Amino acid sequence: MKLYNTLTQQKDELTIKDNTVRMYVCGPTVYNFFHIGNARVFVVFDMLRRYLEYRGHKVIFVQNFTDVDDKLIKRALEEGTTVPEVAEKYIKEYFVDAEGLGIKAATVHPRATETIPEIIAMVSALIEKGHAYVRGGDVYFDTESFSEYGKLSHRDIESLEAGARIEINDVKKSVYDFALWKAQKEDTEIAWDSPWGKGRPGWHIECSAMVDKFLGSDIDIHGGGQDLAFPHHENEVAQTECATGKCLAKIWMHNGYINVDNKKMSKSLGNFFTVRDVAEKYDYQVIRYFLLSPHYRSPVNYSAEILEQAKGALERLQNCEENLAFRLKSAVGDTLSEGERTTLLAIDAKNAEMDAAMDDDFNTADAISCVFEIAKLINTALADTSASKAFIQNAYDKYRTLLVLFGLELRAKEKGDEAEIEALVAERTAAKKEKNYKRADEIRDTLGKMGIIIEDTPQGPKWKRA
Numbered sequence: 026m027k028l029y030n031t032l033t034q035q036k037d038e039l040t041i042k043d044n045t046v047r048m049y050v051c052g053p054t055v056y057n058f059f060h061i062g063n064a065r066v067f068v069v070f071d072m073l074r075r076y077l078e079y080r081g082h083k084v085i086f087v088q089n090f091t092d093v094d095d096k097l098i099k100r101a102l103e104e105g106t107t108v109p110e111v112a113e114k115y116i117k118e119y120f121v122d123a124e125g126l127g128i129k130a131a132t133v134h135p136r137a138t139e140t141i142p143e144i145i146a147m148v149s150a151l152i153e154k155g156h157a158y159v160r161g162g163d164v165y166f167d168t169e170s171f172s173e174y175g176k177l178s179h180r181d182i183e184s185l186e187a188g189a190r191i192e193i194n195d196v197k198k199s200v201y202d203f204a205l206w207k208a209q210k211e212d213t214e215i216a217w218d219s220p221w222g223k224g225r226p227g228w229h230i231e232c233s234a235m236v237d238k239f240l241g242s243d244i245d246i247h248g249g250g251q252d253l254a255f256p257h258h259e260n261e262v263a264q265t266e267c268a269t270g271k272c273l274a275k276i277w278m279h280n281g282y283i284n285v286d287n288k289k290m291s292k293s294l295g296n297f298f299t300v301r302d303v304a305e306k307y308d309y310q311v312i313r314y315f316l317l318s319p320h321y322r323s324p325v326n327y328s329a330e331i332l333e334q335a336k337g338a339l340e341r342l343q344n345c346e347e348n349l350a351f352r353l354k355s356a357v358g359d360t361l362s363e364g365e366r367t368t369l370l371a372i373d374a375k376n377a378e379m380d381a382a383m384d385d386d387f388n389t390a391d392a393i394s395c396v397f398e399i400a401k402l403i404n405t406a407l408a409d410t411s412a413s414k415a416f417i418q419n420a421y422d423k424y425r426t427l428l429v430l431f432g433l434e435l436r437a438k439e440k441g442d443e444a445e446i447e448a449l450v451a452e453r454t455a456a457k458k459e460k461n462y463k464r465a466d467e468i469r470d471t472l473g474k475m476g477i478i479i480e481d482t483p484q485g486p487k488w489k490r491a
């Protein structure tokens with residue numbers, strides 16, 4: 026498999042030793058629900074992991090939670106709670122959305138606050154080796170001590186420095202120097218003891234420490250959003266190489282932005298949509314399909330129109346699975362006809378084409394096109410009402426494997442609470458008729474807590490499970 030490597034700016038062969046791929050992806054800062062832009066990172070790398078597993082490899086996948094930083098401290102103050110409580114709440118919410126999106130749990134989800142000894146050890150090593158300096162209770166990485174600084178994001182650091190004219194605060198030696206350790210500002214602020222006094226880690230250091238702790242550095246793939254290449258990943262490279270003498274990762278993958286009106290979606294620009302918000306209107310799987318249908322490196326535009334298209338496309342894919350399952354119940358015949366044999370061979374050929382697209386820089390866009398063509402072959406074969414059970418079973422197994430690979434399969438629905446849900450939906454409709462919107466909203470919230478999403482359509486309210 027070849028993957029575009031930000032470090033070398035070309036497609037590099039993924040060389041796999043002992044049939045095991047070691048992968049690290051920067052996870053969320055848990056102070057809020059995650060937005061669609063964050064979701065793209067999580068879905069893209071979950072898909073890569075699924076594909077590698079489908080090809081028979083073992084994947085050790087590490088994705089962290091940044092559970093202490095300025096944003097969490099601010100949120101805790103606003104909500105009159107503590108940093109660990111904020112983190113706990115949004116880690117739980119992460120898993121709700123991740124599960125909905127079909128994102129498998131990582132092998133390990135380390136937290137910054139559980140990695141403090143390793144972080145302190147790495148910062149100490151950097152100071153000892155002359156790559157970091159202490160200022161008051163803060164510790165900074167000395168970027169000028171690492172001649173290769175800028176190699177990942179291909180920035181010409183010196184010309185930037187001359188041109189940028191960013192005000193250098195008198196604490197740092199260079200504008201590019203970044204905090205490895207931050208001194209506690211107030212007695213009440215969350216902090217850990219360290220050789221430099223009470224404080225907490227800077228953001229970048231946790232990833233270097235976790236990669237080394239769980240994967241031993243020199244890993245196969247490090248992933249993240251394009252916006253993390255500089256400075257976050259550049260700083261990770263500098264820290265790891267200077268502290269351990271090992272390279273951090275062989276292949277660096279970065280996925281493209283999600284744009285809204287041609288502007289990057291981000292929390293800082295305020296033009297973001299949380300997955301939770303979007304999932305009220307669209308099924309989580311529609312969001313997953315929307316995120317996987319373009320090439321991971323292309324920017325994508327987010328709009329209601331594109332999500333509607335995604336919804337229609339996903340329905341077409343799932344209809345094929347549903348038809349196969351339905352026909353399987355009544356089909357007979359253990360022998361394949363000549364035509365059926367040819368169709369199965371054509372499906373295998375398309376499947377091979379799909380694998381080739383994935384092997385060429387993980388082209389999910391072309392791979393999904395192949396799945397559509399497979400669906401078309403199956404639909405054509407199913408138009409024959411005498412299609413044999415042998416064919417349908419075979420086609421079902423192949424097709425279902427592909428939808429499961431993409432995380433787009435029809436999922437089994439829990440049963441047993443339909444009567445209760447229907448009663449609530451009817452009560453809500455009655456409340457709306459009486460213009461009792463307060464009660465109608467209460468019922469919507471109750472249903473929401475049960476994991477039920479209600480949608481008002483011209484044909485009346487429809488409900489589904491989130």
Ligand SMILES: [Zn+2]
Pocket residue numbers: 050051052232257261
């Ligand atoms: Zn990171």
